[in-house]
């Protein structure tokens with residue numbers, strides 16, 4: 120029970136990594152406000168947590184809108200009385216095009232969803248985190264270190280979060296507030312597997328070979344990192360960018376191809392995840408020919 124009695128907000132909590140963070144935090148004893156877009160299955164995740172004996176409330180709204188982000192923070196305080204942890208996990212990955220073909224509208228959508236949401240939620244949560252000496256977590260990416268071809272604004276939006284997390288950590292240390300960023304590599308969600316996403320089948324098929332560990336992460340493996348950083352066990356960690364990328368960042372070439380099959384099997388899921396691959400449902404994806 121690493122997060123016993125903690126109150127957390129998790130954004131993007133209806134699907135993918137956010138769903139896993141929600142279940143993991145609940146299992147570790149946290150009560151959670153789960154936030155997502157109106158069509159996200161956030162209420163379903165809240166119901167699943169309640170069915171397992173936890174406490175979670177759903178908040179539906181576009182957190183890139185100032186009024187919605189403020190309402191979300193206020194909803195957590197109204198429902199649970201305080202905020203100990205803010206997880207800025209919401210994001211989108213909605214286009215595959217070289218930079219000259221990348222549509223300006225997709226650039227704007229990416230900046231709003233990936234950067235503006237995190238800025239607004241952090242801004243509005245900080246006064247409450249001062250009271251609890253709480254902490255803030257961001258979902259960065261290996262792409263924020265390495266860049267990402269054919270989705271250059273996406274990688275750059277994650278670099279913003281890396282620097283933003285460090286700046287917030289420096290500034291807020293004097294208030295007893297920590298800030299850290301988890302930087303995953305390829306995770307087994309709608310973004311890296313399945314039809315309808317921005318990665319072609321050919322690219323999806325080669326992903327595991329580019330990972331020195333020879334496979335994608337499960338959402339739960341990433342949620343485990345969040346649970347540690349959110350907990351008091353991480354009391355001396357702030358301003359950290361924690362890579363959880365199976366070795367992709369230092370890796371070179373198709374190193375994953377050398378990993379034997381028995382080591383490519385991911386650990387069995389222990390969380391009751393139902394929406395790992397639904398994050399792109401209803402979102403317009405642009406794919407340049």
Ligand SMILES: NC(=O)c1ccc[n+]([C@@H]2O[C@H](COP(=O)([O-])OP(=O)(O)OC[C@H]3O[C@@H](n4cnc5c(N)ncnc54)[C@H](O)[C@@H]3O)[C@@H](O)[C@H]2O)c1
Pocket residue numbers: 130131132133134135136137154155156159180181182183208209210211231232236258259260261302303304305306307308309310311395397398399
């Ligand atoms: N899947 C990967 O391979 C991978 C790798 C590195 C980092 N990440 C990061 O992990 C996070 C989660 O990604 P995922 O793979 O679980 O994808 P996902 O699509 O399943 O989850 C993202 C969630 O955020 C929600 N969201 C988007 N914009 C929002 C807004 N304005 N307001 C409220 N909610 C909003 C989406 O609807 C979705 O439910 C993202 O920040 C992503 O950049 C993912």
